[in-house]
Amino acid sequence: MPLIEFSDKGLYCRAGGFYIDPWKPVDKAIITHAHSDHARWGSKYYLCHAQCKPLLQMRLGENNYQAVEWEEKIFVNGVQVSLHPAGHMIGSSQIRIEVNGEVWVVSGDYKIEDDGLSGKFEPVKCNTFITESTFGLPIYNWKPQIEIFQNIRDWVCRNKELGKTSVFIAYSLGKAQRLLQCLPEIGLPIYVHGAIWNAHQAIVSSGFQLPDVKRITYETPKGSYLENIVIAPPGTEGSAWMKRFYPYAVGICSGWMQVRGTVRRKNADAGFALSDHADWKGLLQTVTETTAEKVYVTHGYQAVFSRYLNEIGIAAAEVKTEFGNEEEENSAAVAEAQETIDNNQ
């Protein structure tokens, strides 16, 4: 019997009686990371990394949580479970399970480059590897973070010269904090949308050091944004809420910005291909390093990536999951934060 089955509630380990990132309420859930397509509401018990727990509390409220450290071995119904850094966002983990010497690893979302916040990704040797494939096409190859950060700072300075506010669009959980690391060096005040403010507070209160930001409220005088920096989540582009930043330029931070057409379609002034997912080379490298005999490919370009793996001699199959819409999460979060602002008015 396979260690993990693909059920209609999610990835299921029958031997351990638990699910990994289930998309329906279950008794026992092990969570890779706090993005809403992976961590969903309604389960009776959640196991996650210690840094992930405050984020789950923020998103899902009080529940029965158990936090563990990376590589800490625990046993669930006799199944050995351990979490390993996935490098995707703060507290993001791969889940390793072992029964009678057989090892399966569920990657969750991951990226190879150490972003300075999320922990350094480590490939985990296993027999079967379940990988994401969000950017599973060879056109997606990321530049080093240091280079992208420099481009971002140059862009902010250029906007300032032109008398414009720099408005970044970044996921409230993960991307916003990553982006924040490169901005203080410029020396301009940084204003954030309520959804990002909430995530920021949760992360800071769990002991992380993040640069200072100011929350955007109705009391913030309009002139204070001018030539400064704003971070807002996806979904705010082109909204009435944005008008207060005029004149401004919009820069979107997302792996999808690798393609010019996406930048244009989003009507962005600049696109920064800053992604929290592995690029094509990263996916290939990881699959190889796990030395897995069998690879299951989930959310993203699963058909393309699994076909390619098979062609280069790695047995692979695609699996349909309900992962992969972080953007929707953010729209909901945006709406929520928007409401808070509106009610405070």
Add this chain to the structure above:
Amino acid sequence: MRQFAELVQTLGTSTKTNEKLDALSEYFSTANDKDKVWVIAIFSGRRPKRAVNSTQLWTWCNELAQLPGWLFEECYHAVGDLAETIALLLPEAIPSDASYPLHYYLETLISIEKQDEAIRKAFILRSWQTMTQPERFVFNKLITGNFRIGVSQNSMVNALAKTVKLDPSVIAHRISGNWDPMATSFADLLSENTLTKDYSKPYPFYLAYAIEDDVNSLGEPVEWQAEWKWDGIRGQMIKRNGELFVWSRGEDLMTDKFPEYHALRNHLPNGVVLDGEILVAQNSSSSQRGDEVFPLPFALLQTRIGRKNVTKKQLTEAPVSFCAYDLLEYEGNDMRETFLIERRVLLEKIVKSINHPALLLSPLIPFSTWEELANLRSQSRNMGSEGIMLKRKDSIYQVGRKRGDWWKWKIDPLVIDAVMIYAQKGHGRRSSLYTDYTFAVKDGDKLVGFTKAYSGLTDKEFAQVDQFVKRNSLEKFGPVRTVKPELVFEIAFEGIAASNRHKSGVALRFPRINRWRKDKTVNEINTIDDLKKMLELYGK
């Protein structure tokens, strides 16, 4: 090449015209002269021929990237642009500080065009290897030849004007016509050098925007000149130095395609440039409309464009005329700064004195009110035209597409199918007939009247409707008769607005009967909801 790649990057992502202009003038004030000439050439549609085709490009890219063909296709599908897909897939370049200039690549591409494939391949691969990703993208774009980067020729001209301190119209003129970017220097291109005087050089065309507002907003009808809008090819006829040249708006020299025009070489005085429409017109002898212009369908003209050699048969079946509507040069002088009415007087004089079937005068449409003109416009199709051109009588001949002085008012009316519910007798000639009707659309199982409409039927049709009204009257209210709702008409109108005074809640602008829908029953007419949808879409 790096600088050009940056320019393209800025032009491609910037959403503001001003930023694009700034990027262009920055480029024109810093790039080297040979590159500038090429940029002008590229942005005005002059590209080198394809030295390699796209299949070769992606085959070589796959060789370098070591990808299976199906995976390349998946990538292309995700990117949607061949040049960009290749730029993204090529293995990382060997870092190099040496960036060759744009003209080096373009001129090498031209020089190897006829060489062996191995030589062309070697050049492409060598180029890729030393280029950054944005450079590879523009390089591939130049080769594949579909360089649309969101900048109009107009913007380019304006940016150039700013840099070299010349009037945009002067620049537009100088960069038009025949010139070879490889053999032309930047200084030569922009200077009026008599040695290199090109007698064939056309003026840049003045183009009209479609009118968006109510025509009433244009002010007094008396300040405007109206002409039919012809559905042919916009062209310029030039007679200079004893030679005749005919250009199309696409800036193709088309003189040889139209032997009909050759006779005009002997008739037109030197130093004359006419703006007009190339069209297949009915001969005045075979036309029942006297010497009026009556063009035949555009499809006929198309049979003439594609051909290199014109047959006798074509010359008789699809004879081409030049329907002139403006005069840009007279006695060798640039007339574009004089008023349209003055140019028109001279134009009429020239065309009439020549009196040749290959050169016609685009007639003026007399009108005194906008309503009258709107009615005439609704008959554009009967005139073989696609609407009306409105030109301010005191307008000068500008460069490119400009708002304000010239407008095209095409027939593209809104239409709705409605049933006649009331009829009333007309006036004057038609005072004995029921010619004024009120129409209704459906509102659930009721009918709701929404407009009156008068013109649009032939005398014969009016007589038929009149008969129907007399036989199917339900009630009489003074001069008005309620009619059995049975006859369906297509009502055309120019605009729609919300109205409290009308029961239907809408008021139509210039409503008229487009045609009698004898094929439709009252059950098939439009509904009040359809009108409301139109109100939402167009009611501003």
